[in-house]
Amino acid sequence: MASSRLEILNDGGLRHDARRPYELRSLSLELSTHPNADGSSTVSQGLTTVSASVFGPREPKQRAGSVHDKASVVVEVGVAPWAGAREVRRTRGDKRLLEIAAAIRQTFEPVIMTHLYPRSEIAVHIQVISADGGILPTAINATTLALVDAGISLIDYVTSLSLGLHLTQPLLDLSAPEEADLPTLVVAALPSGKVTLAQMETRLHVDRFEEMLTLGVEGCGVLKTEMDRVVKDRTTRVVERMDKVIQGRITGD
């Protein structure tokens, strides 16, 4: 594989895409990108784009899926055929996709205030539109925004980030070639600094791990600030317009 000869960090301290070690990829957050869903979002982190749509709380599609005292959360993950994801196969029911779906469901179950929606279902559909590393963190970020957009009660924002370790230098927000070569840790955290998800699957010394974990939580905080800005902007814009109409002459109040 060509990627194994990639220079992760050059002499000038830059990564293969000319980022500095702690630099995140360009982030784009869009709300309400799906016309029919109760809530939706599209999130791009570098060349990875994921769109999430949330349906619900609604009557469960399968009667057996209803729980008497809380909402059930259903997550489905799909990868577009042109996404160019090497790490996952695109067929439905692929184990890696199921694993990602399960991780997202388990991340959001304690964050969504499910007890407010008894006997209902909240369905989250994730579609990976293009993949360049970090599918899981981008999907988690997109899900958070879509849930906020759907007006579903959340304890707080959940943000997620991948990070790797090159020799002793941690790198934030990995692209696909970096992900293939480095020990990778995916962290999802609440703004309070508490970690809801942590996944790592390469050998790493315990002492190094602690450093990465703290750094990841810090990175998640940065993402939360960005998300909050986008959400607030949109809310302010819509609320102002509605206020204007209600106060305006036309409604005759």
Added chain:
Amino acid sequence: MDIDQQGDLGEGSSTNRGIVSPGEIITSSKEYMRGHGTYVDEEQVVSSLSGTIERVNKLVSVKALKQRYTPEVGDLVIGRIVEVGSMRWRVDANARQDAVLMLSSVNLPGGVQRRKIESDALKMREFLAEGDLLVAEVQAFFGDGAMSLHTRSLKYGKLRNGQLLSVSPRLIRRLKSHFHHIPPPCGPSGVDIILGLNGLIWVSVGTSVESREGGEGFDAEGVYSNKNDDITPEGRQAISSIASIIKILAMYNIPLSDILISSAYEWLSSQREDDEDGISAEMGKRMVEDLTGVQVTAAA
């Protein structure tokens, strides 16, 4: 974070008029009670939604920008039958759970007043079958939060002669009446609009007040009819114009009211040529700007 500055529920700053997002601390729970859209964490009332703060005396709640319909008793809703069960229908009313319409909460054809018997239960699908649309009122809630509907008024019941629209429930406010009639020249007999609080809107061919509410010309046997009346081309055009207006207003997040819709129709008739059909995007934008005075650069 900048939460501390908003200690007084954000009322001080006019630019950011009480707009919060999930996880944001609103106020201390010692002074205020928490309402919908909030939770209490370590003696602080915290928002769980993205929207605006609403305060009634000491009760603080957050209203989301966009949310599924939350029913209240007395609400007028439009729904679609999804299942015919024993002595009841299940109705999809765009809420968190399917609503229930009991056989005992409907009017029999012909307006006969009597207890429903077994032979009525056998004819349930003749009254309302899967896929039928109806307008009803929220009567009560069941223990699990599902709503129970009733159609025991001549205003309610099966819908026909029109077109269904779906908008965000936030755009429809509770009004004195949700049945509106736009008189001719909007179509030969006018256009009827039903604004369901669950975000569903029914636009249909206009009828007279008497025939709607059981007076002269009320077709008591036709309540459960599956056939549309003959609608003239002009009538159809009026319906589709009104529907387009509602869609455009909803696209720009403008709260709907009968006055707004009828003034929009007047504006439209004064602006467009006789032979012109439909509304162009440019025209829609001008319409919204002229009517509401809101500058619309992009649909939000």
Added chain:
Amino acid sequence: MPREIEPSINQREFVLRALAQGKRLDGRVPLELRNVELEFGDELGWCTARLGKTAVLAHVSATIVRPRDDRPYEGFLIINSEISPMASSVYEAGRASEDEVLITRLLEKSIRRTEAVDREALCIIAGEKVWQLRLTLHFLSDSGNILDCASIAAMTALRHFRKPEVEVSGRDVIVHSPDERAPVPLAIHHTPLCVSFAFFPDLPPIIDPTHLESVLSSGTLTLTLNAQRELCVLSKAGGSALSPGEIMGVVRVGVERVRELVKIMEDALRSDQSNRVIEVR
């Protein structure tokens, strides 16, 4: 999927109250593992691991196959781990449930992706003949934490297994039967083992949760560690949120427990070796 009956409120209260006092239903303290028992079969590479009432049988076999064209020097390690309803009635034959997918994925990650077995050492003739190891896991009974039990069984079986000695002369390969020449052990880089923790709101974490404990918990975390203090896999998928400090706390406990487990495993392997009649290296 037949849904399990949820534990009753009384049961839940009882377990949680006991935990608040630092006690568990089976008499353990929070950070104590259940008894680990290892049992070997007559054949090499046949091992049953028991963790309390949870039991997993692992079996390793080897065959000679052609390598992949793009990796001519590498042998194969195939892990078969289908959970049958034998283990517990919550599992369904044929269709994989979500739990099952997660268990098999974690096993695969902790054994294969960590390169526990040197796959290049499985090469006989480059590009033509390599060993294919097949690790089959049978989940005999599940009373909680079947993953940790499976990883112990799998690693023990891999270390217990001996592949037949082969001799290469030119292009010919002679496979010597164990009677002729002593079979050789696999080249194993390290011994990654899983340890799982369960978390409860406002209570200290517990290690090696039983089935009931994991159902009642607000979240679990699985670590794969080796004796060299290396973290191989960490998986905390959702559940209650933890501070980095809490996570590091359980990682440190995990390091200790894995060291103990490796020692138990090595003792068991040694005593088994001394009991065998045939010569083993």
